[in-house]
Amino acid sequence: MLAEFGFGVLVVSLVVAIYSGTAAVNGALNKSSAMVESARRAMLLTFPLISIAAGTLIYLLVNNHYEVAFVYEVTSRSMPTYLKVTAWWGGQAGSLVFWSWLLAVFTSAVTLRKWDRDIEFLPWVVLVSAVTLTFFLGMTVIFENPFARYWLANGNVAPSMFSPASGATIFTPDDGQGLNPLLRHPGMVIHPPMLYLGFVSFVIPYAFAMAALITGRTDDRWIRITRRWALWAWLFLSFGLVLGGRWAYDVLGWGGYWGWDPVEIAAFMPWLTGTAFLHSVMIQEKRGLLKHWNMILIILTYALVIFGTFLTRSGVLSSVHAFANSPIGPFFMGFVSLTLVASVALVIWRWPILRSETEMKSMLSREALFLLNNLLFISILVVCFWGVIFPLVSELFTGQKVTVGPPFYERATAPLFAGLLFLMAVAPLSAWGHSTVQTLGRAIWKSVTAALVIVVVLFFTYTKNIVALVGFFLVALALSATINEFWRGARARQKTQNENFFTAISRLMGRNRRRYGGYIIHISMALMAIGILGIEVFQTQTQGTLAAGESMDISGYTVEYRELASWDSTGEGVNHTRAVVDVYKNGIYLGELNPRIDYFFDSQQNMTIPGQRSTLRDDLYVLLVDWQPVSSIGATFKIFVNPLVNWLWIGSLVFLLGVIFAAWPDNDPAEETARRNVSRSNRQPSAAD
Amino acid sequence: MKINKFFLGGAFILAAVVYLIASSTQASAEYFMTINELKADGSAAIGKSVRLSGAVLGDTIQYDADSLTLTFDVAHVSGDNNEIEAQGGLAEVLHQAVIDPTREKVSVVYVGPKPDLLRGEAQAIMTGKLGEDGVFYADELLLKCPTRYEQAVPEQAANN
Numbered sequence: 001m002l003a004e005f006g007f008g009v010l011v012v013s014l015v016v017a018i019y020s021g022t023a024a025v026n027g028a029l030n031k032s033s034a035m036v037e038s039a040r041r042a043m044l045l046t047f048p049l050i051s052i053a054a055g056t057l058i059y060l061l062v063n064n065h066y067e068v069a070f071v072y073e074v075t076s077r078s079m080p081t082y083l084k085v086t087a088w089w090g091g092q093a094g095s096l097v098f099w100s101w102l103l104a105v106f107t108s109a110v111t112l113r114k115w116d117r118d119i120e121f122l123p124w125v126v127l128v129s130a131v132t133l134t135f136f137l138g139m140t141v142i143f144e145n146p147f148a149r150y151w152l153a154n155g156n157v158a159p160s161m162f163s164p165a166s167g168a169t170i171f172t173p174d175d176g177q178g179l180n181p182l183l184r185h186p187g188m189v190i191h192p193p194m195l196y197l198g199f200v201s202f203v204i205p206y207a208f209a210m211a212a213l214i215t216g217r218t219d220d221r222w223i224r225i226t227r228r229w230a231l232w233a234w235l236f237l238s239f240g241l242v243l244g245g246r247w248a249y250d251v252l253g254w255g256g257y258w259g260w261d262p263v264e265i266a267a268f269m270p271w272l273t274g275t276a277f278l279h280s281v282m283i284q285e286k287r288g289l290l291k292h293w294n295m296i297l298i299i300l301t302y303a304l305v306i307f308g309t310f311l312t313r314s315g316v317l318s319s320v321h322a323f324a325n326s327p328i329g330p331f332f333m334g335f336v337s338l339t340l341v342a343s344v345a346l347v348i349w350r351w352p353i354l355r356s357e358t359e360m361k362s363m364l365s366r367e368a369l370f371l372l373n374n375l376l377f378i379s380i381l382v383v384c385f386w387g388v389i390f391p392l393v394s395e396l397f398t399g400q401k402v403t404v405g406p407p408f409y410e411r412a413t414a415p416l417f418a419g420l421l422f423l424m425a426v427a428p429l430s431a432w433g434h435s436t437v438q439t440l441g442r443a444i445w446k447s448v449t450a451a452l453v454i455v456v457v458l459f460f461t462y463t464k465n466i467v468a469l470v471g472f473f474l475v476a477l478a479l480s481a482t483i484n485e486f487w488r489g490a491r492a493r494q495k496t497q498n499e500n501f502f503t504a505i506s507r508l509m510g511r512n513r514r515r516y517g518g519y520i521i522h523i524s525m526a527l528m529a530i531g532i533l534g535i536e537v538f539q540t541q542t543q544g545t546l547a548a549g550e551s552m553d554i555s556g557y558t559v560e561y562r563e564l565a566s567w568d569s570t571g572e573g574v575n576h577t578r579a580v581v582d583v584y585k586n587g588i589y590l591g592e593l594n595p596r597i598d599y600f601f602d603s604q605q606n607m608t609i610p611g612q613r614s615t616l617r618d619d620l621y622v623l624l625v626d627w628q629p630v631s632s633i634g635a636t637f638k639i640f641v642n643p644l645v646n647w648l649w650i651g652s653l654v655f656l657l658g659v660i661f662a663a664w665p666d667n668d669p670a671e672e673t674a675r676r677n678v679s680r681s682n683r684q685p686s687a688a689d
Numbered sequence: 690m691k692i693n694k695f696f697l698g699g700a701f702i703l704a705a706v707v708y709l710i711a712s713s714t715q716a717s718a719e720y721f722m723t724i725n726e727l728k729a730d731g732s733a734a735i736g737k738s739v740r741l742s743g744a745v746l747g748d749t750i751q752y753d754a755d756s757l758t759l760t761f762d763v764a765h766v767s768g769d770n771n772e773i774e775a776q777g778g779l780a781e782v783l784h785q786a787v788i789d790p791t792r793e794k795v796s797v798v799y800v801g802p803k804p805d806l807l808r809g810e811a812q813a814i815m816t817g818k819l820g821e822d823g824v825f826y827a828d829e830l831l832l833k834c835p836t837r838y839e840q841a842v843p844e845q846a847a848n849n
Contacts, residue, residue, distance in 0.1 A: 182805075254802075363694060375699070379706040386710055391721060401721035401768070403740055404714055405816060405829075412713040416706075543802075545755045606805035625802040626754035636754040638802050 003068055006056035007147040007161055010097070013049040013104075014137040016042050021130030028123035036123045040111050043126050046133060047108040050101045054088070057097060057146055061087050067172040069159035070094055070146040076178030076602065078573050083179060086189045090179050092328075093146035095192065099309065100136040102200040103129065110204055110229075118221055124211035125204075132203055135335050143328050181574075181600040181607050187247035191240055195267055198237025199305045202274060204229040206302035209295055213346040218291065218353050223281045227514075230281075231663040234274050235656070241267060242652040251609065255541065255621055255640035257648070260406040265384045266311035270304040272384070273297050276377035283367045286432060288357025290371070292347065295354065297374075299343040300381075306336050311388075364435040369427040376419050383412045410536070421474040421529060424522045425481040447484055451476035463538070471533040478526045482519050509661075517662020524658055527651030534618070534644025541641070543625070547634035551584075555641040557620050558584040562592070564627055564635050575599040579624045579635050583613060595624040595637070618643040719816055724765035724793045727819060734819050741817070741825060742768060743795070744786035745832075747809020759799045759830075763813050764792040779833070783810045795819075799827040806832035 020042035027035030057070075062084045066072045074087040074094065089095040107129040115122050140146065148159045153168035182188075205226035212222040244264065245257035258264060277297040283290050310332035347354075360367055387404050394402040429443040454476040455469055463469065490505040497504065509516040542554045551560035559581050566577040578596040582589065593611030600607065613620040619642040627635040719740045727734050727741060743763030750761040764786040767773055773782050786792055787810050797815060807813075807830075817827035 360695065363698065368695075372698075372702075375702050379702065379709075382706060383710055383713075386714075390714065402718050403721055404717050405719055405740075406717075408713045408717040411716060412709045415709065543757050604808065608802070608805055623802055625757060626752065628754070636757065638757070 002056055002060060002065070003147040003149055003161075006053050006060070007141075007145065009049055009053040009056065010137065010141055010145075010147070013046050013053065013100075014134065014141050016045050016049060017130050017133045017137055020046070021127050021134060024123040024126040024130065028127075033119075036126075039123060039126050039130075043111050043130060044108050047104040050097070050104045050137075054097055054101050057094060058085055058088055060147075061085065064176070065172075066174070066176050067149045067170050068146075069148050069150055072150070072173055072176045074176070074179055076176040078571075078602065079178055079184070083184060083189070087179055089192045089196070090183065091146075093140060093144040093148075095196070096136055096140045096144055097146055098193070099196055099200060100133060100140065102196055103133050103136065103203060106201055106204055106229075107133070110207075118217075118225065120215045120217070121208060121211040121222070121225075124214050125207045128207035128210050129203065131339075135331075139328050139331065143331070178602060181598070181603060181605055182251060185247055185251050187243050187250065191243040191247055194236050194240030194243055196240075196309075198233050198235075198240055199270065199309060201229055201233030201236060202270065202298075202301050202305050205233070205277075206298050209298045210343060210346065213295065213343075213350050216350060216353060218350075220281075220284050220288075223284060223294065227281070228663050228665075230274065230278055231659060234271070234278060235659040235663065237267070237271050237274065238655065238659070239652075241271060242649075242655075246649065249645075250612075251607070255539065255610075255623075255642060256535070257645075260387070260409040262388050263311060265388055265409075266304075266308040269381055269384055270301050270308055272377050272381045273301040273304055276374045277301060279370055279377075280374050283370050287367050289360060289367055291354040291356060292351065293374070295347050299340065299347070302343075303336050303340045306332065306339070310336070362434045362436070364430055364437065364440055366427060366430045366432050366435070369423055369430055373420065373423045373427060376416050376423070380413050380416050383409065383416070387412075417529075418470070418474055421471075421478050421526065424525065425474070425478040428485055428519070428522075429481060444481060447477055447481040450480040465537055468533055468537045471529065471537075475526045475529050475533070479523060482522050482526070485519055486516070513664060514662050517658050517660075520658030520661060521655055524651045524653075524655035527647050527654060529651075531645045531648025531651060534647065535642045538643040539640060541639065543636070543638040545626075545634055545636040550634070552637070552639065554639050555618070555643075556585055557639075557641065558587075559593075559620075559622060559637065559639055560584065561635060561637070564624075566627075573601045575601070577624070577627060579611075579627070579637075581611065581622060581637070583620060593620070593622050595622045597624055614646050616644075616646055619645050721768060723768045724763065724795050727795065727825075728793050735821055736818055738818060739816070739825075740814065741795075741827075742766060742812060742814045744783040745807065745809055745811045745813050746787055746794070749796075750807060750809075752803050757800055757802065759801070759803055759807075760796060761807070761813075762794050762796050763815075764789070764794050766812065779812065780810075783812055795823070795825050797825045797827055799830050801830070804830055804832055 020039045023035050023039035023042060027033065027037075027039055060068050060071050061075055062081055064071070064075070064077060070091055070093045074090040075084045079087070087094070089098045107126075110129075111122070111126065145161055148161050150157050150171040150173070151160050151164050151168045152171040153163075153165040157171045158164065205222075208222040208226045212218070241264075244267075248254075248259070249257040277294065280290050280294055280297060284294055310329065360371070362368060387408055391401050391403045394400060425447065426440065426444065430440055451473050455473045458472055459469060486505060486508075489508045490501055493499065493504040493508050494501055497507075499507065540555050542552060544552050546552060546561035548561055548563060551558050553559075560583075562580040562582055564577065564579045566575065568575050576596055576598055578594050581593050581595070583591060583593055590613065593613060595611035596609050598607045598609065599605070608623055608625075611622040611624075619640075621640040621642055623638040623640075625636040625638050717738075719738045721740050721742075722730075722734070724741065724743050727739065741763075744766050746762045746764060750759075752759050766782055766786045767776075773779050776782050776785070797813070799815070799817075812833040814831040814833070815825065815827035816829040817825055819825050
């Protein structure tokens with residue numbers, strides 16, 4: 001009964017979404033504000049509707065309704081309630097509902113804003129959201145219905161929404177399959193929704209961009225309206241990526257955090273275009289340049305978001321993430337192609353009126369360096385895209401399926417990332433409009449000197465590895481140049497406003513949230529680069545079998561095996577085997593670590609949980625690989641030392657702070673408007689006009 | 690003149706990226722092969738970087754914890770997704786591969802921790818090289834067990 005109800009509500013939401021889109025176009029074309037208002041209200045209605053459907057699904061999940069195929073696939077009786085709730089996005093059907101629900105939340109929020117100044121955007125924003133929502137709801141209703149139940153007919157059990165044959169009865173399994181034990185981790189619980197939040201919030205800037213194209217408004221209004229949306233989208237996407245990495249590091253037990261798996265790349269690609277977009281919109285706001293480019297970036301981001309959702313769920317590519325070979329694959333490709341073609345057609349149609357208001361003159365001006373930064377991000381995107389589709393391309397042309405592994409990505413992207421670090425140091429120091437080598441040199445020489453000193457010190461005390469030294473030089477340069485920006489700004493303000501240093505720096509930052517939030521993000525990126533350099537260049541590992549009392553040495557650490565215990569935790573259906581090792585560094589006792597292996601009876605699967613000791617200098621990461629029955633030889637361990645990796649996680653926390661700081665609502669919008677008008681009047685007249 | 694300056698800069702970046710991609714592709718290309726294809730290539734396949742997929746034979750899994758050496762046999766499965774679907778899905782295809790004694794098989798050696806997902810009827814995706822002794826030496830081992838899980842199952846990547 002409940003399943004039918006949930007399905008019925010989904011169908012109604014689909015109809016409402018279709019109506020909303022149709023009414024929006026109708027209202028806009030016939031200039032009927034009543035019609036547009038009706039479309040807007042229909043859009044608002046999708047939120048409660050999908051919430052009811054989602055609520056029904058959660059009720060079924062929590063209350064062990066295993067006759068529903070989706071519930072059977074993702075939950076089991078032994079799972080705690082919170083995991084049953086989060087199993088909502090543990091499978092394909094549920095995650096499509098989750099996607100639709102998030103989109104309804106965001107679209108409702110955006111349609112509730114004050115539209116007075118840009119009412120002409122409204123029907124088109126509603127249309128784009130409604131089309132996207134219709135697609136996702138359509139996929140759930142037609143192909144991936146989370147409410148489908150098991151029916152027993154003629155001795156066969158098959159999932160179906162309604163009775164497949166007369167005399168068929170509903171089949172209810174006693175227990176579900178349950179969520180994969182590896183996924184029963186707090187990081188995994190919030191990693192998918194974070195990614196999805198990021199994915200879905202990029203739909204809003206895209207919708208406004210399309211509205212701007214259709215209505216022919218060529219100013220930067222759409223960018224200003226969606227600036228915060230894009231920032232929050234970027235925050236969620238970034239955080240989702242970092243959480244995935246952290247989870248891999250904590251749970252998967254291979255001593256790494258990122259494997260260049262196609263699915264990881266699928267989530268990384270919209271991040272790249274999104275990051276480029278966040279940078280290049282500033283140039284349109286400040287200089288009226290790159291209007292075509294911004295349109296292309298947001299269109300690409302939207303397409304990659306849909307493509308990413310599809311890749312994570314398709315099985316097209318050989319990935320360890322993707323499992324089910326789903327019928328929805330071709331539809332996703334079709335939808336991406338259609339929206340891409342339609343959006344690009346719009347851009348071409350509006351090409352002449354999107355001309356730049358000024359011209360880029362100097363190669364070292366800030367806008368030119370921003371453009372270079374954009375090109376680097378796009379280059380990384382091209383590398384990633386090439387790597388992902390290479391097996392398909394090679395099969396098409398040579399008949400032989402050839403793939404590229406992590407070394408490809410590492411080799412091809414490392415110089416590009418290095419270029420980005422360098423730009424992070426230089427670009428903020430250059431001036432809008434015009435900069436020369438001399439002006440830039442004057443601004444940066446102190447930072448270069450500081451970075452060189454740091455590298456020389458590192459050369460004598462830490463490493464002689466050339467790749468690492470180049471990396472550390474760039475990190476140090478970016479850090480010192482950015483910190484110097486805070487210092488310079490605060491000093492200048494201190495002099496003119498007669499404030500003390502701390503008042504000056506806090507007011508400075510408060511008045512220029514986006515700028516200083518951006519600098520905080522730059523600092524966080526440099527910190528993360530330290531962690532990545534550390535683990536990529538300096539990771540060491542060893543392995544061996546130890547009897548009780550024996551020890552192994554690695555990078556100054558001594559790991560001594562003390563004992564091992566194995567016990568069943570029957571309530572959870574798990575057998576734990578836990579080793580105790582003592583850790584010494586240079587003879588000083590540091591404490592014990594407990595690497596363990598959990599064996600899950602229901603899924604007959606092991607889960608290897610490392611014992612970790614984290615410091616700012618390095619992580620000691622001990623894996624229990626195997627053990628012998630008591631009184632025999634002992635246990636086998638694999639041990640990694642991951643230098644500096646903690647900076648990756650520290651950097652990601654700083655990153656969070658930076659984005660929140662940048663995206664936080666301004667308390668005085670009037671002041672911002674006034675400043676904007678000044679900067680606009682200062683624009684140089686364009687030679688082209 | 691001004692346009693030329695930016696044009697040259699752009700062309701330089703484009704050339705650099707093309708070079709990066711081309712050289713890196715060449716340096717790290719791995720050939721997707723099924724076990725039948727590997728056997729058909731005979732000695733030509735020896736020493737080539739290959740990504741091989743096959744069904745794990747549960748009885749053959751052996752692990753020497755002292756040297757962390759893992760050995761097992763894998764049986765041929767099709768590399769074509771559509772064909773796998775047509776034969777009743779990955780789980781069914783793996784099952785058939787394991788119970789069919791006439792399938793081509795190859796022994797695999799991998800040094801490292803034993804992956805959690807390794808068991809009979811799992812799909813092993815291995816990157817490595819075929820040795821002169823006919824044994825496949827894997828540097829990387831990924832496993833999929835489609836029988837029980839519909840949803841995304843995380844990677845068991847073990848990089849050496």
